[in-house]
Amino acid sequence: MPDNEVPRVLRLTFEFTVPRGLRVNIRNTRRMAAVKALVAAVEALGAREFPWAQSMTVRHEWSYAWHDETEVRELPPSRENGKFAALGQKDIHLDEEDGPWTLAQLQRLDAKALRAVASDVAFGRTTVEDDPEVNALIATYSDDEG
Template sequence: MSYESPRVLRLTIEFHVPVGLRKNIRWPRVETALETFTRSVQVLAGEVFPWASEMRVRHEWLYAWHDDQREPVALPATEYNTVDNEK
């Protein structure tokens, strides 16, 4: 068996500012938070994912002016996504 395919674990974490919060969040504060999270994850990665050789950090600061789908959409139940509690 060949393990030539790249394998990547992607974790996505979103922090939401409450709707209606009037606080002006300055970009330098966001950058500081990003640097802190990056350093923290880098330290943890060696312990919890020791076979990783590198990590990439992506960040976005979004203004979701129109988001009419705030809740996830449920998909139909299948034999692959449903727990059978009768067994």
């Protein structure tokens, strides 16, 4: 399937939280006016800033969150979760010393590992040698959705 036939969605989520203990009765009409104004503002900005979009979906939810807890926990690095570069070259069985990734090292990696290294380079978790071929390879895999 060509890239331009793959469905693409930009999803942004905003939550407005009323602080606990705030003694105010938020009337339905005032809340709906706020929703209408926010939707109109996002629609106007969306059309200007993301002109490729054909439509916009609006989800409006009003709830009492008696318990709402979200926790993100980091799992140990592994070959499967793409945290290669953060481990260093020795940890993925490359004999060279740790340091900037070389073209020879990168050429021994599969596509999944190259995407992981490109991600780590983008987030500053590792470096690559300053070489046009290395930079081109990393750029290719940083754009790859895999």
